Amino acid sequence: MPASAFTTVKGRILTRQTLAAADGMCLRYCLKTESGPLTVDVPGESQVAFIPQLAVAAVVRRFPAVGYRYLPLQDFQQQPMAAIYCHSRKQFRELQRWNREHHIALHEAEIRPHQRYLIERFIALDAEFQGYFATDKPTHFIASKARAVMLNKDVALRVVSLDVECSLSGELYSVGLYGEDEQGLPLRKVIMVGPELEGEDWIDWVADEKQLLVSLVAWFAAWQPDIMLGWSVVTFDLALLWKRFALYQIPAALGRNGALLEWLVADKFRPETLQLPGIVVLDGIDWLKAAFYKFDRYSLEHVSQQLLGEGKEIHDVNNRGEEITRLFQQDKLALARYNLSDCRLVWQIFAKTHLLPFAIARAQLTGLELGRVGASVAAFNNLYLPHLHRAGYVAPANPVSDGLESPGGYVMDSIPGLYRDILVLDFKSLYPSIIRTFLIDPLGMILGLQQELNETVDGYRGARFSRTNHILPQLVAKLAQAREQAKKQQDAPLSQAIKIIMNSLYGVLGSRGCVFHDARLASSITMRGHWIMQTTKAWIEEQGYKVIYGDTDSTFVWLGDHHGIDDPVAFGHQLAADISDQWRDYIKQTFALESALELEFDSHYQHFLMPTLRGSTEGSKKRYVGAVRGEDGKLAMIFKGMEQVRSDWSPIAKRIQYELYQRLFNDLDVAEYLAEQAELLQQGKLDDELVFTKQLRRAVNDYQSNAPHVKVAQLLVSAFNDASYGKRGQRVEYVITVNGPEPIELRRSAIDYRYYLDKQIKPIAEPVLSILQTSFESLVLKQMTLI
Known part of the structure; x- marks a missing residue:
């Protein structure tokens, strides 16, 4: 050439x-x-x-x-x-x-x-x-x-959001494209099958589906996007486009310089098998999860309502397949607006959550392909291997330990009860700090086991780590410094990316999918964490305060009923700083090491309830409710591990639970409220709050269980003779009746109000009532007539 x-x-x-x-x-x-x-x-x-x-x-x-x-x-x-x-x-x-x-x-x-x-x-x-x-x-x-190299300025990228509309059988109706070029100039485009209609200059009308595909290839060749955004864009939109290109025997030339959209594994339409040279594909669902955003469900409608306060431009969201076909047949302009709106919503979700800067920061830190989610083992290898080679070693061919053999994070037995003034103190990046402080490292352990005792730091399960030859502690220190710099520059996406990478390092060493996995390494992190948490508890209690709970890196401190502290928040900051100093001195004197451990003040709960385990006097773990005073002076409720934050409980249970704790923490009546709600329930006045909504995580025929939502999906498939009701990802809505679960579309039996009392309201009321030394039966069930 x-x-x-x-x-x-x-x-x-x-x-x-x-x-x-x-x-x-x-x-x-x-x-x-x-x-x-x-x-x-x-x-x-x-x-x-x-x-x-x-x-x-x-x-x-x-x-x-x-x-x-x-x-x-x-x-x-x-x-x-x-x-x-x-x-x-x-x-x-x-x-x-x-x-x-x-x-x-x-x-x-x-x-x-x-x-x-x-x-x-x-x-x-x-x-x-x-x-x-x-x-x-x-x-x-x-x-x-x-x-x-470090580029002098950030590279301007062309970003487009893509969305496909189609029939229930997969025939393409339109493709929407929304975005901006490098100069911020807007892009608004819908390629629509149908005769040309006046009204919108951003619609390109084409004669048929084949011409739509040809026009789409031409658009990609002309506009040359660098980043493609979407919602299930890999598993649905690109998979469908590839199938339609194949049907018409048209090259799917959407990539750079006409490169083909391809899949590395036939019929496996997953992000890891996608190949689209020159275009990075970012799926909104995957990247929200990667950035640790959590939603009850990840439909575009639900997430956009939660984040943007608006949803899809369609009347019947729950039956959008039929609605889309109706619009295509009767109102193509409305369908085009809906198509473009979906593109815009995805674009705005990415902008609102800074997912693109987060993805870029993650790639810059780890060397992973821009757009690749997960892959924490690959990220570890990218960071570790070049240093390992320069130290004269290659990675193991197989892990030493087969499976996760190290204990998990420390969880203290809680002391149940209703408290005032609980301080929560958190160790900042505890596991990465342990790696830095105690020099935990795969190569460092191999060398440490050959060195004299005075040249090493003891780990657990027979591990010893070299004081002079190690890699991972320096990598973690470098990441920690970069995170502090990102915080100073208020670069939230970079800070979050670094935090996630740092916290994944222990998980990699504890995973059988990593060749560096060795139970001695993982145990030297988690068991050291147990010791640190237990020692921290002892030091705090030596000062006269009670630790009522501890979980992984968090310590819950009760100041006592008569603590005499005017400013608990200021005291919390000072207590955290004092314990950090104590750790610094102790580690210096005992191990001759520099401590990276830093205890931070997290929150002050003015009111706090640590419940018991159901049917027991033993305190629960990873479940509690607290109230913190917000900047507006109002109490904000924080639920951890309770029904309030779980998607498999009914709306009535969540509402009553929230109100119960509001009343408990504000010294308002609880008993009368519960009796009133039970009566309204029995009268049928709360029926709208009894509907369960569940998503099928697999096709209904693949389930072995007889869970209520599975039964409901089977009923819907049979009643409507429509297999789509049982497909993976389908959401079903149902109530519990005297004849079991029934879909709301087909309910014929009376609602089983006793079920909702026994299985929904009673479990969430009992932690509060036990504090008040009364029972659900004495307040509610005795007042009810049998249904």
């Missing part, structure tokens, strides 16, 4: 892939640069893994075309290692299979070539490549070297 002069290019890596080529493997990176899109190829690469040097002769004898190289590296058993180079995926798969059969360990085989090339050079998201432009393709660059 003709070439131009040798030069350098810088940009943000959007997508990455490994392609087969005549001279080995070609690594392809689609970048966005200051001057626009650019495709970078790194030719002549191989799939790399490591084997013991003693096994090289046998491997090369069986695979003479495989390259190898002896390296100054060793495994965790101190065996000298060699690198093995395969020039095709087929060759590498055959090598893997043969090695397994002959019990030859193959180390780091899971690292893909396009990923290894970057992480060995500490490249996460932004890179500089050296090479030359292909003279016949000005947006194509051939690279021979690369390095990590």
Whole structure:
């Protein structure tokens, strides 16, 4: 291929892939640069893994075309290692299979070539490549070297929100597109099947579904988006588009320079199998969960109502499939507005929650592909492996411990009761702080077990960690410093991304999916956490205060009925600082280490209830209710682990529970209120609050249980002869009747009010009534006539 002069290019890596080529493997990176899109190829690469040097002769004898190289590296058993180079995926798969059969360990085989090339050079998201432009393709660059860079300014990205409308059988009606270009200029587009109608200049009318697909390809070629947003956009919209392209035998050329929309595994339409070169696809549901947003349900209607205060532009949201078909047949302009509105809602949800900056920050920190959710093990490998190699080691081929064998977080037995003035003190990033303080590290443990005792720090279950040779503590310290800087700069997405990554490090070491998993490592974190929490409790109680509960990194301190503290919040801050200082001194004197432990004041509950376990006098765990004074001077209720925060309880239970605690904490009557609600229930005046709403997490035929919502879905499928009522993700609404659960659409039996009293209201009332030393039966059931 003709070439131009040798030069350098810088940009943000959007997508990455490994392609087969005549001279080995070609690594392809689609970048966005200051001057626009650019495709970078790194030719002549191989799939790399490591084997013991003693096994090289046998491997090369069986695979003479495989390259190898002896390296100054060793495994965790101190065996000298060699690198093995395969020039095709087929060759590498055959090598893997043969090695397994002959019990030859193959180390780091899971690292893909396009990923290894970057992480060995500490490249996460932004890179500089050296090479030359292909003279016949000005947006194509051939690279021979690369390095990590910090771009002078953020790269402007073209972002589009996409939504597809279709019939119940999957026939396309329209595709909506909403977004902005790099200069902030708006994009509003709907490609709609049908004869042209006047009214909206942002609608492109096409003759049929085939022409819609052709027009969509043309739009992508012209506009060249970098980021695609959507709601179930991978599993529904892109999957459906791919199927319709295949039906009409039209190339699904939606990617960079006409690259095809493809799936790495046939008929598995999942984010991890999607391949769309040059376009990062971000699904709103996945990224809200990744950023730890929690909703009762993740429908676009529900989430947009919660976050934006508005919903879909359609009359019958619960039967939107039929409504969409009706609009397509009778009011295409209304359907176009609805289609565009769905795109806009997704765009605004991303803007409201800063999900795009969060995704970018996460990729910059971990080296994961921009747009990849989950993958905490891969993130750990990206961060850890280049440092491990420079220390002279390769990763283990398999985890030492098979399964999670370390204990979980510390949970103290609670002291149940009704309290005033509870302070909650939290250790800031406890597990990462333990890793930093006590030098917990995979390599550090391997080396520490070979060193003298005075050169190591004791862990648990026989672990010892080197005081001088370790990797993970420095990585955590670097992340912690970056988080503090993000907080100072009020960069919330970056701060949240760092927090999640730091807290995932323990989980990775405790997971059988990680080759570094060793019960000694994970236990040295969690068991040290137990000791820290227990010691903190003892130190606080030495000062005359009572610790009534502790959970993982949180300590609940009761100041006492006659504490004489004028400002509990100020006192809480001071107490946390004093305990942090005490830990700093203790760790310095006892271990000769610098403490990274920091106890922080979290909240002051003016009123607090720690309930008992049902049917027991023992205190509950991970369940409590408290009231904090807000800035407006009003009491705000905080429910933890209670029915109030669970989606499988009826609206009446949640409302009554909330009111009960409001009354309890404000010294208002509880008994009269409960009796009144029971009477209204029996009179049928609260029927609207008795409806359960549940989502099928799998297709109804895949359930083994006879749960109420499963029975209801089966009734709906049978009654309407419509399998869609039983599909995965379908929401069912039902009430409990004297003849069991019945869907609200088909209810014929009387509501079982006794069920709601016994199974819904009584359980949420009992914690309050036990404090008042009375019972539900004495207040309510004796006043009711039998139903």
